[in-house]
Amino acid sequence: MPLLEIIDLTKDFGGVAANNHISLEIERGEIIGLIGPNGAGKTTLFNCIVGYHKPNQGAIRFKGKDITGLKPFQTNREGIGRTFQIMSISGDLTVLENVMVGSFCKTSDRRTARQEASEIMNLTGLEQDAEARLTELPVATQKRVGLAMALATKPELLMLDEVASGLNPRETEEMVALLKNIYVVKGLTLFLTEHVMEVVMPISQRIIVLDGGQKIAEGRPQDIANNERVIRAYLGEKYAKGRRDRGSI
Amino acid sequence: MRTLRDAFSFGDLPLVERIGFAIFIMFCTLFPWVTKGSFDQAVMIQFLIFCLYGLGWNLIGGYGGQVALGQAKNVGMSAYTVALLMVWWDIPFWLSTPLGVVVATIESFVLGYFLFRLRGHYFAIATIAVSLVWQQLFINWDLIGGARGVELPLKETPNFLYMQFASPIYYHYFAFLLVLAAILYMNWFRKSRLGYQLRSITSNEEVAESLGINAHWVKVKAYCITGVFAGMGGAFYTVYYNYIDPFSVMHLELSVMIALMTMIGGAGSMWGPIIGAMILIPLDRYLGAWLGGSGIIGVDFMIYALMVMIISAYEPKGIWGIIEKVRARR
Numbered sequence: 387m388p389l390l391e392i393i394d395l396t397k398d399f400g401g402v403a404a405n406n407h408i409s410l411e412i413e414r415g416e417i418i419g420l421i422g423p424n425g426a427g428k429t430t431l432f433n434c435i436v437g438y439h440k441p442n443q444g445a446i447r448f449k450g451k452d453i454t455g456l457k458p459f460q461t462n463r464e465g466i467g468r469t470f471q472i473m474s475i476s477g478d479l480t481v482l483e484n485v486m487v488g489s490f491c492k493t494s495d496r497r498t499a500r501q502e503a504s505e506i507m508n509l510t511g512l513e514q515d516a517e518a519r520l521t522e523l524p525v526a527t528q529k530r531v532g533l534a535m536a537l538a539t540k541p542e543l544l545m546l547d548e549v550a551s552g553l554n555p556r557e558t559e560e561m562v563a564l565l566k567n568i569y570v571v572k573g574l575t576l577f578l579t580e581h582v583m584e585v586v587m588p589i590s591q592r593i594i595v596l597d598g599g600q601k602i603a604e605g606r607p608q609d610i611a612n613n614e615r616v617i618r619a620y621l622g623e624k625y626a627k628g629r630r631d632r633g634s635i
Numbered sequence: 636m637r638t639l640r641d642a643f644s645f646g647d648l649p650l651v652e653r654i655g656f657a658i659f660i661m662f663c664t665l666f667p668w669v670t671k672g673s674f675d676q677a678v679m680i681q682f683l684i685f686c687l688y689g690l691g692w693n694l695i696g697g698y699g700g701q702v703a704l705g706q707a708k709n710v711g712m713s714a715y716t717v718a719l720l721m722v723w724w725d726i727p728f729w730l731s732t733p734l735g736v737v738v739a740t741i742e743s744f745v746l747g748y749f750l751f752r753l754r755g756h757y758f759a760i761a762t763i764a765v766s767l768v769w770q771q772l773f774i775n776w777d778l779i780g781g782a783r784g785v786e787l788p789l790k791e792t793p794n795f796l797y798m799q800f801a802s803p804i805y806y807h808y809f810a811f812l813l814v815l816a817a818i819l820y821m822n823w824f825r826k827s828r829l830g831y832q833l834r835s836i837t838s839n840e841e842v843a844e845s846l847g848i849n850a851h852w853v854k855v856k857a858y859c860i861t862g863v864f865a866g867m868g869g870a871f872y873t874v875y876y877n878y879i880d881p882f883s884v885m886h887l888e889l890s891v892m893i894a895l896m897t898m899i900g901g902a903g904s905m906w907g908p909i910i911g912a913m914i915l916i917p918l919d920r921y922l923g924a925w926l927g928g929s930g931i932i933g934v935d936f937m938i939y940a941l942m943v944m945i946i947s948a949y950e951p952k953g954i955w956g957i958i959e960k961v962r963a964r965r
């Protein structure tokens with residue numbers, strides 16, 4: 387039984403089909419990359435899975451259970467954690483407190499929550515930022531805070547929406563290393579969207595490509611990189627041309 | 636056990652705050668012995684009642700960020716329960732108060748359950764509308780005294796069961812104990828799961844929900860606790876004044892006053908409501924007494940409105956926010 391199963395999912399926003407008859411499966415322990423150009427429908431698909439959007443059609447199963455139509459807090463309790471492409475947290479909660487909010491998902495004891503939050507902050511390299519407010523931090527750190535908050539809820543499936551967008555190459559490399567580490571330490575299943583290829587290609591075991599709301603390809607990274615349709619849709623004419631010139635990617 | 640320890644432990648607060656709290660306790664303890672003026676003592680008790688209201692409102696309005704403007708009806712419902720049970724069946728304060736608090740809490744629960752489907756201004760407006768409806772209902776409901784209100788029958792001798800005392804000192808200390816209990820509760824609350832979840836919802840509801848928080852339910856819970864505080868205050872108010880009517884305990888003005896006071900003092904902070912009450916209640920009473928003679932009505936409210944505008948433009952977290960900023964700069 388797959389961990390996550392999406393069957394013929396469609397979501398449209400007033401005539402625009404942001405997700406168009408998408409089906410996919412994710413096995414426990416996999417790392418799946420979801421790629422596609424701007425507006426392809428990646429975030430929409432995430433939002434449908436976690437219940438932020440209600441799909442117009444189709445079903446979502448998690449651990450064999452139909453979770454279509456559940457609210458975000460319910461899907462989280464089922465074991466799905468997610469980070470946001472852009473997370474704006476106002477208010478006076480510190481980084482530590484925000485991560486504790488995540489821990490409080492599974493315990494009501496403050497000391498346990500604090501203990502767990504500290505461990506996760508060590509894992510994600512946030513020891514120095516415990517007392518900072520989110521808005522005071524650089525983007526790269528904010529992304530790690532989002533990751534830590536989601537991790538604190540102890541998900542089985544962690545969905546990361548553009549966890550490397552806005553990061554410079556060095557920060558991106560660090561993020562990839564961090565994700566690999568978390569994957570091993572926590573025994574997670576990872577599902578990540580990205581349009582930065584450097585993140586998805588080296589760590590994904592399988593890649594799913596969306597374009598215009600449709601799934602246009604699925605396969606191993608090296609196959610996707612050589613898929614003509616993907617190159618045209620995703621990388622654009624410029625790269626396709628470059629590829630023709632060089633003979634390969 | 637841990638809950639109690641959390642409630643009684645102020646160790647994580649800066650020394651200044653602990654000293655301030657100690658001074659507050661000393662001031663309230665000694666006050667009846669240093670002042671003999673009955674007007675001053677009445678203002679002091681008013682202050683304590685408003686501390687209780689404000690500390691409760693701070694849950695939903697401060698930590699929860701929901702501008703609820705309906706505390707008066709919770710105060711009123713509990714007050715009427717206590718008053719009517721005594722008038723009708725001679726039921727003592729200590730039995731009627733738990734009932735009054737339950738009534739106030741149930742009202743909060745039902746209202747919160749439906750109204751928290753609304754957001755922001757819509758929620759605030761809905762709470763105002765419901766308050767006005769309730770007040771009209773009470774004004775026109777003859778069975779419970781209508782516009783004339785309810786007067787509590789006086790016992791011949793001071794009576795602890797009915798909380799009837801000859802000297803205001805007893806009321807002072809009882810109100811003070813209620814405020815202390817409220818502070819201890821809030822001290823627990825700010826470290827509790829509920830406190831964290833509520834603050835997280837205020838920061839960003841979508842993110843909070845993604846962390847497994849049922850935002851609607853958490854808000855309803857917080858609103859119920861706010862109702863408990865208001866209910867306690869209403870019960871006390873009844874036995875202190877021995878008279879209630881829909882204009883004193885069901886009035887929108889009371890709800891607005893509670894909210895303004897907390898916002899001026901600093902919504903979402905431990906001491907904000909107390910600071911707000913400390914400034915507004917004396918101002919209100921002494922200014923009211925002074926202006927009352929000259930026949931100008933509404934000037935006091937204009938002054939509060941001005942204060943809110945100045946403070947919210949300069950520092951949305953109120954006076955406590957200013958204090959924190961100054962402290963951070965040093």
Ligand SMILES: Nc1ncnc2c1ncn2[C@@H]1O[C@H](COP(=O)(O)OP(=O)(O)OP(=O)(O)O)[C@@H](O)[C@H]1O
Pocket residue numbers: 399402403404422423424425426427428429430431471581
């Ligand atoms: N709440 C919404 N209401 C209306 N249209 C929306 C909404 N959310 C997304 N869309 C539309 O759906 C389409 C898919 O958007 P989505 O955000 O899912 O793309 P994406 O693949 O995440 O893109 P990006 O790489 O820019 O993050 C876009 O055309 C977008 O304008």
Ligand SMILES: [Mg+2]
Pocket residue numbers: 428429430471547548
């Ligand atoms: Mg997106």
